[in-house]
Amino acid sequence: SSPSALAVAAVLPAGGCGERMGVATPKQFCRVLGRPLISHTLQALERVCWIKDIVVVVTGENMETMKSIIQKYQHKGISLVEAGATRHRSIFNGLKALAGDQAYCRLSRPEVVIIHDAVRPFFEEDDLLKVVRAAREHGAAGATRPLVSTVISPSTEGCLDHSLERARYRASEMPQAFLFDVIYEAYQQCSGYDLEFGTECLQLALKYCHANAKLVEGSPDLWKVTYKRDLYAAESIIKERISQKICIVMDMKEEKEHAGYLLETVLKNELNHVKVTSVVPCHDGSNIQHIILEQCYSFVCMNVMTTDFQNTQKLLGMLEESNLSVLYPVVVVSVHFLDFELGPLSQKMESLMWIRKFAVEVKKRNILLCGLIINYSQDEQKLQESLRQGAVIIAALIKERNSALLGQLLVA
Amino acid sequence: SSPSALAVAAVLPAGGCGERMGVATPKQFCRVLGRPLISHTLQALERVCWIKDIVVVVTGENMETMKSIIQKYQHKGISLVEAGATRHRSIFNGLKALAGDQAYCRLSRPEVVIIHDAVRPFFEEDDLLKVVRAAREHGAAGATRPLVSTVISPSTEGCLDHSLERARYRASEMPQAFLFDVIYEAYQQCSGYDLEFGTECLQLALKYCHANAKLVEGSPDLWKVTYKRDLYAAESIIKERISQKICIVMDMKEEKEHAGYLLETVLKNELNHVKVTSVVPCHDGSNIQHIILEQCYSFVCMNVMTTDFQNTQKLLGMLEESNLSVLYPVVVVSVHFLDFELGPLSQKMESLMWIRKFAVEVKKRNILLCGLIINYSQDEQKLQESLRQGAVIIAALIKERNSALLGQLLVA
Numbered sequence: 001s002s003p004s005a006l007a008v009a010a011v012l013p014a015g016g017c018g019e020r021m022g023v024a025t026p027k028q029f030c031r032v033l034g035r036p037l038i039s040h041t042l043q044a045l046e047r048v049c050w051i052k053d054i055v056v057v058v059t060g061e062n063m064e065t066m067k068s069i070i071q072k073y074q075h076k077g078i079s080l081v082e083a084g085a086t087r088h089r090s091i092f093n094g095l096k097a098l099a100g101d102q103a104y105c106r107l108s109r110p111e112v113v114i115i116h117d118a119v120r121p122f123f124e125e126d127d128l129l130k131v132v133r134a135a136r137e138h139g140a141a142g143a144t145r146p147l148v149s150t151v152i153s154p155s156t157e158g159c160l161d162h163s164l165e166r167a168r169y170r171a172s173e174m175p176q177a178f179l180f181d182v183i184y185e186a187y188q189q190c191s192g193y194d195l196e197f198g199t200e201c202l203q204l205a206l207k208y209c210h211a212n213a214k215l216v217e218g219s220p221d222l223w224k225v226t227y228k229r230d231l232y233a234a235e236s237i238i239k240e241r242i243s244q245k246i247c248i249v250m251d252m253k254e255e256k257e258h259a260g261y262l263l264e265t266v267l268k269n270e271l272n273h274v275k276v277t278s279v280v281p282c283h284d285g286s287n288i289q290h291i292i293l294e295q296c297y298s299f300v301c302m303n304v305m306t307t308d309f310q311n312t313q314k315l316l317g318m319l320e321e322s323n324l325s326v327l328y329p330v331v332v333v334s335v336h337f338l339d340f341e342l343g344p345l346s347q348k349m350e351s352l353m354w355i356r357k358f359a360v361e362v363k364k365r366n367i368l369l370c371g372l373i374i375n376y377s378q379d380e381q382k383l384q385e386s387l388r389q390g391a392v393i394i395a396a397l398i399k400e401r402n403s404a405l406l407g408q409l410l411v412a
Numbered sequence: 413s414s415p416s417a418l419a420v421a422a423v424l425p426a427g428g429c430g431e432r433m434g435v436a437t438p439k440q441f442c443r444v445l446g447r448p449l450i451s452h453t454l455q456a457l458e459r460v461c462w463i464k465d466i467v468v469v470v471t472g473e474n475m476e477t478m479k480s481i482i483q484k485y486q487h488k489g490i491s492l493v494e495a496g497a498t499r500h501r502s503i504f505n506g507l508k509a510l511a512g513d514q515a516y517c518r519l520s521r522p523e524v525v526i527i528h529d530a531v532r533p534f535f536e537e538d539d540l541l542k543v544v545r546a547a548r549e550h551g552a553a554g555a556t557r558p559l560v561s562t563v564i565s566p567s568t569e570g571c572l573d574h575s576l577e578r579a580r581y582r583a584s585e586m587p588q589a590f591l592f593d594v595i596y597e598a599y600q601q602c603s604g605y606d607l608e609f610g611t612e613c614l615q616l617a618l619k620y621c622h623a624n625a626k627l628v629e630g631s632p633d634l635w636k637v638t639y640k641r642d643l644y645a646a647e648s649i650i651k652e653r654i655s656q657k658i659c660i661v662m663d664m665k666e667e668k669e670h671a672g673y674l675l676e677t678v679l680k681n682e683l684n685h686v687k688v689t690s691v692v693p694c695h696d697g698s699n700i701q702h703i704i705l706e707q708c709y710s711f712v713c714m715n716v717m718t719t720d721f722q723n724t725q726k727l728l729g730m731l732e733e734s735n736l737s738v739l740y741p742v743v744v745v746s747v748h749f750l751d752f753e754l755g756p757l758s759q760k761m762e763s764l765m766w767i768r769k770f771a772v773e774v775k776k777r778n779i780l781l782c783g784l785i786i787n788y789s790q791d792e793q794k795l796q797e798s799l800r801q802g803a804v805i806i807a808a809l810i811k812e813r814n815s816a817l818l819g820q821l822l823v824a
C-alpha cells in the first residue's frame with residue numbers, strides 16, 4: 001500500500017552538544033550556506049508529503065533558537081519538545097508527545113514513526129519509504145552501511161584483543177522507522193541503564209518487544225555530520241546541488257537573441273553536468289515565474305549591446321517578490337555583450353557601475369548580483385575565446401556563491 | 413631515544429580502485445586543489461626528516477601515472493613497487509622491497525616500518541612518532557578512533573542479530589607501525605585466506621608473531637578519503653591551511669606606508685584566525701625570499717596612489733623563480749589605493765588593464781593574480797568602509813583560490 005495511507009510522523013532528536021566538532025556551536029545549529037544545518041534537514045523532511053507531523057527534540061537552552069529558525073525559514077508542521085539528558089531519553093520525550101495520551105497535545109498517534117538525525121540532511125524520499133515499508137512489515141527497520149574502517153576490540157591494557165571480520169558487521173545509520181506501538185512500548189519498558197547508556201533504538205525494539213528489526217541498505221548520502229570537515233563537505237554538496245540548473249534569461253530586445261544562444265551553447269559545453277535552459281521572458285513574466293517555482297537558484301541575464309539593465313531589473317523584481325531566496329542564496333549574473341572595439345571599455349564600465357549599488361540592495365533579500373562584460377567582437381575567434389572565458393567566470397560565480405564578490409563587474 | 417636513531421621506512425599501499433567514490437579515477441589519484449591526493453600524502457611524509465625510505469605500492473597500470481606525479485611534484489626518496497591483488501598482498505610486496513634480501517634492491521632493511529594509507533594526507537609528525545615509539549616497545553602499534561556509528565551484526569535473514577556496545581570497540585585507523593622483523597615474519601607465515609580476505613595488519617602481527625599490538629589514540633585528522641564528499645572536505649581543509657598566513661608587501665615608495673598599515677589593521681580584524689604580516693621589501697628582496705621559504709601562499713601587494721605595478725611585478729618575479737607554486741596555487745592580490753574623487757574611476761581601471769595580460773602569463777606558473785582598487789578617500793568613514801570591503805574581497809580571493817577570477821579587477 002502507498003505510505004500516504006498510513007499515518008506517519010517523524011522524531012528528530014537535536015539535543016546533542018557537538019563536542020566532537022571542536023566548535024562551540026552544537027553541530028545541528030552550525031551554518032551551512034548561511035543556514036543552520038537542522039533547517040536543511042527539516043526542509044528535506046518537509047518535501048515528503050506523507051509525513052504528517054515532525055517532532056524536533058531540543059534542549060531547553062536551544063528552544064528559542066529553534067523557534068526562530070522555524071520562523072525565519074518558514075518551516076511548517078513542526079512541534080518542539082524538550083530534550084532529556086541522553087539521546088534515548090530525548091527520543092522517548094518525542095514519542096510521548098506523539099502518543100496522544102497527553103490531554104493538551106494537538107498531535108495524534110501515528111501508525112509508524114520515523115526516527116532520524118538533525119545532522120543528516122542528505123536523504124531522499126526513497127530512503128524514508130524503504131524503512132517505513134519494512135517497519136510496517138517487521139515492526140522495526142533501520143538503514144545500515146558497510147563499515148569504512150576495521151572495528152577492533154581493545155584489551156584492558158590498551159592493546160589489540162581481536163579485530164572483527166569487517167564483512168560480518170554493518171554500521172547502523174539513520175533513518176529508522178518503527179510501528180509506533182512497538183517503539184513506544186519498548187521505551188516504556190526499558191531499563192534506566194538502557195536509557196542512560198544505550199545508543200541503538202533497533203536494539204530496544206528487539207530486546208523489549210521482540211520486533212525483528214529489518215536492516216535496509218542505506219545510500220552513502222545518509223552520513224552524519226560529525227566533524228568540522230563534514231560541514232565543509234555538506235556545504236560543497238549543497239552548493240553543487242543548487243548549481244545543477246542555470247536559467248539564461250534572453251534579451252527581449254534582441255530579435256534573434258544571437259548572443260544569448262551563443263553563450264548558451266558555450267555554457268552547455270563548459271558545464272557538462274549542469275542543466276542549462278534559456279527563456280525569452282513573455283509579457284507577463286509567467287514563464288520566468290514558472291522557472292522560479294521549479295527552484296532554479298542560478299540566473300544569467302542577457303543585456304545585448306547595452307549598458308542598461310532593464311532585463312536584469314525585471315528578473316530581480318520577480319526574484320524579490322518570490323520566496324525563492326529564503327532557503328538558498330540566488331545568484332544573478334547580469335551579462336552585457338559589448339564590442340570592446342567600439343569606444344573605450346572604461347566608459348562602458350563606468351556606465352555599468354549601477355550594479356554596485358543595486359547589488360547592495362538585493363543582498364538584503366539573499367540575492368547575489370554580479371556583472372559580467374563579454375567582448376562581442378566581430379572577430380569570430382576573439383568572440384569564442386571571450387564566450388568561453390565568460391562561461392568559466394559564470395560557472396565559478398554560481399558554484400562558489402560568494403557574497404564577497406557581489407556588485408563586482410567582471411570582464412571576459 | 414629519538415626516532416632519528418632508528419632506521420624508519422614507510423610503506424604506502426595505493427593499489428585501491430576507488431569503487432566507493434562513484435568516480436572512475438581511483439581516489440588516491442583524484443585531484444585536490446589541482447594535485448593528486450597521493451601527492452599531498454607524500455608531501456606530508458617527506459616533511460618528516462627521520463623517515464629514510466618511502467615505498468609506494470601501485471598497480472601496474474598506474475605505474476606510469478605515479479612516476480609522472482613524483483616527477484611533476486618533485487617528490488624525493490620514493491621507491492615504487494607493484495601492487496598485489498589485495499591490500500595485504502600489496503603491503504607484503506612493499507615489505508619485500510625493504511627486506512634487503514633482494515640482490516638488485518637499493519633499499520636497506522629498516523628497524524621500524526610505518527604502514528600508512530595514500531588517502532590519509534592529514535597526519536602530523538606527532539601521529540607518526542606515537543606509533544613508531546609504541547611499535548619499538550610492543551612490536552606493533554596502530555592509531556584508533558572512537559566509533560562514529562553503532563556497529564551491528566546482521567542475522568542471515570538481514571535482521572538485527574545484536575548491536576555492539578559502542579564504548580567497548582574502536583575504529584582501527586592508520587598510521588600503524590611495526591618492528592620490521594615482526595611484520596615481515598607475520599606476512600611470510602600468514603595463510604592464503606588471511607592474505608585474501610584480511611583487512612587488519614595488527615591482527616596478523618598478533619596472530620603470527622604474538623606481538624601485543626599497542627593501540628594509540630589517533631587525532632580526528634587521520635580520517636580516510638573514501639567518498640566523493642571526503643574529497644570536498646579535503647579540498648576545503650587544504651585551502652584553509654594554506655590561507656592561514658597572509659603577507660602584505662608594502663609599497664617602498666610610500667614613506668610612511670600609511671595605507672598599507674591601515675589595510676593590515678582591517679585585515680587582522682576581519683580575519684581572526686589568520687596570521688597577517690607585513691614587510692617593506694629590502695633592496696635585494698631577501699626578506700621577501702625568507703617569507704617565500706616559510707611557505708606563505710597568499711600575498712597582498714600594495715601600490716599606493718599609482719596604477720603602475722612595480723611592486724607587484726617584483727614580487728611576481730621572485731615567486732616565479734621560487735619553487736613555491738609547485739605544490740599549491742599562490743594568490744597575489746595587487747592592491748591599488750586610488751582616490752575615486754580625483755578623476756573618473758574608469759580611466760584608472762583602463763590603466764590597470766595590464767593585470768589581465770599579466771595574470772595569463774603567471775597562471776602558467778600556478779600563480780593566481782587579481783587586481784583590487786580600494787577607494788583612498790579623504791572622508792574617514794568612506795575610507796574605512798572601502799578598507800573593510802577590500803578586506804572581505806581579499807579574504808574571499810585567498811580562501812577560494814579560484815583560477816576563474818584571475819586577471820579580474822575588483823573594486824572596493
Ligand SMILES: [Mg+2]
Nearest residue numbers: 046048049051
Ligand atoms: Mg510534510
Ligand SMILES: [Mg+2]
Nearest residue numbers: 458460461463
Ligand atoms: Mg624524509
